[in-house]
Amino acid sequence: MIHRLDETEVTELATGRPSVATVRKLTQAQRSKQRLLLEAVRRGCPAAEPAFTLLAEVEHTEPRLVAKLLDLPQLGLWAVEGLARLRRGETPDPGYLNAVAAVAAIRAHRPCDLPGDPLLLPGVGRWADGRWTPVPRLTLAGDGLELRLAVDALDPRFAVFGDRLTPGPAELETLRARLAEAWHLLVRLDRRAAAALAAGVRTLVPLREPGAGASSGWAWGTVALYVPPDPVRLAEALLHEFQHLVLGAVDDLAPLTSPADTSRRYVPWRADPRPVAGVLQGCYAFLAVTAFWRRIVRTGPPPGRRQEAETEYARWREATHATAEALAEGPGLTPAGEQFARGIARRIRPWLAEPLPPESVRQAETLRHAHHERWRLTQE
């Protein structure tokens, strides 16, 4: 059987409105991808064979336990790094897989050699300096919709996202409170978008730097974020990163951009010129950002934040629409990618006519113009 998306699902995805069922389909495809990558590493890395053998033995009696471990997003990062090493003629480090196999053995009550001290058990915790630190798990409830997250700053595979914040008890409580408030806001604003996010995201890597946010096409379900005190900005950031994950998962099923296109282009949300895949990813992320601010404006912004919300909405609807339209008309996209660029533009187009106070529109234009001007000057 092949992982496929039907026409309705493609339309939902191209306009940034996937259902929970569609996100679950993407999740299944990502599970297949990860198994494939792991199997490819196994074939090139005899040193990893004992770990695979142990996992296969546990799988005989505990298939669900091993399935959950094989789905760990950090294992995807390990696998793709292993493949990169094999391509360079180097050997993947089997130590990480040994640790995953150790988790399987421990949970299945089987004897195993523990990989060492300090000891990282992926997705579970770390033993170091005589102290056990678990990976905390949060369940955020918002109007009957739950978001379940592992908060994992311990796993070295997640260093790829930036400087991680390893929360102590007090910081974890702060994170929990901020996430709970943002989640509540998101569910209230856009239940469909929140439900899709809850179906896809399961790991949060807290980052230390304000404004930082990241995700990877090799770590499905993981968003890395600075968790700000402002629930509005936090909700926006969660949606933004989730969009990257979704588009990456679609790209695995149907390449959206042509690798032959090596051009770099201006985008209104970054200071550096971006490749076509980055432009499309940005458009998709800012489609969600635009929709988010639109809902904030329409449902009534928090006290004192009306102009900010209107300006954000005005700025991103124009910028995202224009960028997606230009992308759809130009080179670099596959037919599937073109469908997504057109879907993004199509969803935003009617919003361009929605009235906003002139002052907010002017402010948005000033910001857009200043961004472009800064970019233009750096190109001279």
Added chain:
Amino acid sequence: MAAASLDPGEGLVDLTRMSLSELAELDDDVVARAVDRLVGRCDTGDRLWQADPTPPRDRPQEADFAPPGGR
């Protein structure tokens, strides 16, 4: 555009019901081709999406967690 355009070539085979032992029995060619479709067209680092260090989320934000080593 028909959804068929999202299924070029052989597509991504559903492996979720296969055990590790069954995966190990797949032909080398099959695995190599499938991996190449997924990984071969991009540098593995290409799929990391990070916020611009000077982003439009450029409103000043105070670092409210302790800096490394600061606790």
